[in-house]
Structures are given as structure tokens and as C-alpha cells.
Amino acid sequence: MHLNIETLALINGGQALVLALMLWFGTRSGSNRAVKGLRLRAAALLLEAGGDFILAFDFKLSQLAVLLMGNTFNLSAQALTIVALRMVLTRSLRWREALMLGLAAWLGVTYLSTVHPDYRMRVLWGSIILACNALLNLSALWGGCSKQDTRAQCLLFWAYVLAIALLAWRNISLWTLDTPPQGIGVPTPVNIVYVLLIGLQPLLASVGFLLLYNEILQRDLYDLARIDPLTGVINRLGLVEASDVLLTKARAKNESIGVLLIDADHFKSINDRFGHDDGDRVLLELVANIRRMLRSNDLVGRVGGEEFLVLSPSVKEGDLLALAERIRSAVERTPFHINGQSYALTVSIGAAIATGNEPDMMAARRRADAALYDAKRAGRNCVKISPT
Numbered sequence: 001m002h003l004n005i006e007t008l009a010l011i012n013g014g015q016a017l018v019l020a021l022m023l024w025f026g027t028r029s030g031s032n033r034a035v036k037g038l039r040l041r042a043a044a045l046l047l048e049a050g051g052d053f054i055l056a057f058d059f060k061l062s063q064l065a066v067l068l069m070g071n072t073f074n075l076s077a078q079a080l081t082i083v084a085l086r087m088v089l090t091r092s093l094r095w096r097e098a099l100m101l102g103l104a105a106w107l108g109v110t111y112l113s114t115v116h117p118d119y120r121m122r123v124l125w126g127s128i129i130l131a132c133n134a135l136l137n138l139s140a141l142w143g144g145c146s147k148q149d150t151r152a153q154c155l156l157f158w159a160y161v162l163a164i165a166l167l168a169w170r171n172i173s174l175w176t177l178d179t180p181p182q183g184i185g186v187p188t189p190v191n192i193v194y195v196l197l198i199g200l201q202p203l204l205a206s207v208g209f210l211l212l213y214n215e216i217l218q219r220d221l222y223d224l225a226r227i228d229p230l231t232g233v234i235n236r237l238g239l240v241e242a243s244d245v246l247l248t249k250a251r252a253k254n255e256s257i258g259v260l261l262i263d264a265d266h267f268k269s270i271n272d273r274f275g276h277d278d279g280d281r282v283l284l285e286l287v288a289n290i291r292r293m294l295r296s297n298d299l300v301g302r303v304g305g306e307e308f309l310v311l312s313p314s315v316k317e318g319d320l321l322a323l324a325e326r327i328r329s330a331v332e333r334t335p336f337h338i339n340g341q342s343y344a345l346t347v348s349i350g351a352a353i354a355t356g357n358e359p360d361m362m363a364a365r366r367r368a369d370a371a372l373y374d375a376k377r378a379g380r381n382c383v384k385i386s387p388t
């Protein structure tokens with residue numbers, strides 16, 4: 001088997017060009033940061049295709065010009081790919097590091113090809129830079145490996161680890177063989193694996209980018225369906241799902257869950273007086289106030305309008321009443337500000353306890369609702385608890 005560099009470059013270049021066009025035209029409808037990352041990856045693929053075509057056809061240029069131009073295109077493509085990956089993952093972009101690595105690679109490879117030609121040193125230098133590129137990508141992907149919903153991140157993470165291992169293998173064999181091959185075209189085992197993977201690299205990396213993008217879209221959709229856009233707390237669907245999880249845990253531990261239904265008093269008059277936008281800001285402050293009073297394992301969600309539900313696992317009636325009272329008094333003590341003036345807001349709270357024996361949270365929710373109704377009838381700004 002003879003490994004022909006020109007053929008490899010041609011296959012790579014063609015592949016990169018087709019993928020660049022697919023990525024570019026396939027992402028024309030979006031404009032968020034992840035889509036911009038995909039477009040940048042498409043631009044990187046175009047540069048890569050340019051570099052490969054220069055190597056493949058050499059355009060009657062001198063060998064030196066082919067090398068310098070090919071490297072300029074390919075190293076710029078690598079720098080762009082680092083930034084593109086970070087854009088998709090919404091990490092800091094690290095433009096400077098990516099460009100510095102590209103420049104260092106270009107200078108080193110040029111020196112070791114022209115001024116002081118040395119194949120092994122050139123491979124070593126190129127490999128060090130490629131490993132640094134991979135490390136930059138690994139640092140962006142690192143957080144993904146620990147979570148369940150980031151399998152694509154994890155997959156890419158291990159792909160880059162394997163790439164570093166391959167670079168190490170290539171260099172170890174070059175420096176330990178008695179007669180090291182003087183070029184990538186010599187069919188040693190490591191060269192064959194290396195060339196095959198380099199040949200598939202545009203495709204593999206692009207599939208990785210698309211898997212990542214798909215994962216991000218899925219997560220965004222999941223959040224959109226469960227997070228209230230105004231206040232940032234979970235909505236009804238999120239609350240139903242969280243209730244089921246909490247109830248299962250409560251059953252296992254034979255514990256109960258505290259339910260608080262919190263409703264802002266006379267909120268319509270706030271909207272009528274100050275307008276809907278200021279009303280929204282008051283709701284945000286109210287949520288911040290409620291959150292400040294909760295423990296780390298308590299949950300708050302928006303049931304609708306100016307009504308919020310708190311689920312507090314492993315509490316007894318006394319603790320639940322104390323929590324409700326803390327929330328009520330915190331809201332009462334914290335006025336909201338509009339146009340430099342401060343105004344008071346109060347809440348009424350209905351409380352109920354759900355035991356692990358209940359099939360779902362609906363009955364406890366209804367009891368909390370009835371208690372909230374009692375609180376409103378009792379003049380508002382108070383807490384009422386329903387008997388279990």
C-alpha cells in the first residue's frame with residue numbers, strides 16, 4: 001500500500017468543501033451563538049479545502065510556496081475550529097490562544113522545512129501544536145463528561161483524547177525506530193492509521209459539531225418547555241415532573257412534602273397603576289424574595305399569573321408554617337421601587353402537607369388552594385394551613 005499525499009489532500013479537500021457547503025446552507029435559518037459557531041466551522045472547512053487543494057494540485061508553484069500556503073490555510077482552519085467549538089458550547093472564545101498556536105505552528109514547520117530541514121523535528125513540533133489545540137478543545141468539553149444529558153460532548157472529549165494518543169504513538173515510533181520513515185507516505189502501521197484518520201477528519205469533526213448542536217437544541221427545547229420565561233423559575237410542567245420525583249423520594253424515606261401556594265395581594269392594582277412592564281419587574285423581585293428564603297432542596301415554580309408554588313421536601317407542619325411565615329414577612333418588609341418611590345407588596349399563602357402515601361400532588365395542591373382562599377378571605381398578607 002502506497003500512501004500518496006496528493007491523493008489524500010484531494011480527498012480531504014473535496015470532503016471539506018462539500019461539508020462546508022452543507023453546514024453553511026443548512027444553518028441559514030438560525031442566528032444564535034451555536035449557529036454562528038457552525039457557520040464558523042463551515043468557514044474553517046473552506047479554508048481547509050483551500051489548503052488541501054493547494055497541496056493536491058500545487059498549481060505549478062514552487063514546493064516552498066505550496067508548503068507555506070497550504071500550511072497557512074490549514075492552520076487558520078484549525079484556529080477557527082477551536083473558536084467555533086467554543087462558540088457552539090458557549091465558552092470563552094480564546095481567539096488569541098488559537099491564533100498564537102497557529103502562528104507558532106506555521107513558523108516552526110516553515111523553519112524545519114526550509115532553514116533547517118528535519119522531518120522528525122517537524123513532526124514533533126506539529127504534533128505538539130496539534131496536541132495543544134486538542135487540549136484547548138478538551139478544556140471546552142471538560143464539563144460535559146460529568147453530566148447525563150451531554151453525551152455528544154463526552155464523545156468528542158474522548159475523540160480528542162484518542163487524537164492526542166495517536167500523536168504520541170506517531171512520535172514515539174519515529175524517535176524509537178532504527179530507520180524512521182522519512183515521510184507520511186511510507187506505509188508503517190502508525191502512518192496508515194494516521195492517514196486514514198486525517199482523511200476522515202473533516203467528516204468526523206463535522207459530525208461531532210452537528211451532534212453537539214443537536215444536543216444543545218434538545219436541551220434548549222427541554223428548558224423552553226419547563227422554564228417560565230419571565231421569572232426563570234419552572235412552570236406548571238416543570239412542577240408536575242418535579243412533584244413526581246419528590247413524591248417518589250418521600251415515599252422511599254417515609255417522609256412528607258410541604259406545599260405552599262403563594263399569591264401576590266391586589267396585584268391587579270399594581271398593573272393598573274404602574275403598567276404591565278413595572279408589574280413584571282415586581283413579579284421578578286417577588287420571586288427573588290421567595291428564593292432567598294428557601295433551602296437548597298426546596299423548589300419554587302410559577303403556577304400562573306401572580307401565583308407561585310413552593311415544594312419543600314422532608315418538612316413537618318411546624319417547619320412548613322415557619323417557612324411560609326418567613327416568606328410572607330420578607331415580602332412585606334421588602335418594598336418595590338418604581339420611579340424612585342417605594343411601595344409595599346404583600347402575599348397570602350396557603351400551606352398543606354403531602355404525605356408519601358398520596359398517589360400524586362393534586363390533593364395536597366387542592367388543600368393548599370383552599371387554605372390560600374381562607375388567607376385571602378381573612379384579609380390577605382397572612383398564612384393559612386389546611387388540615388391533612
Ligand SMILES: Nc1nc2c(ncn2[C@@H]2O[C@H](COP(=O)(O)OP(=O)(O)OP(=O)(O)O)[C@@H](O)[C@H]2O)c(=O)[nH]1
Binds near residue numbers: 264276280306
Ligand atoms: N405584570 C404582569 N401581570 C400579570 C401577569 N400575569 C398575570 N398578571 C396580572 O395579575 C393580576 C391578577 O389579578 P387578580 O386575579 O384579580 O388578583 P389580585 O389583583 O392580585 O387580587 P387578589 O389575588 O384577590 O389579592 C391581573 O391583573 C393579571 O393581569 C404577568 O405575567 N405580568
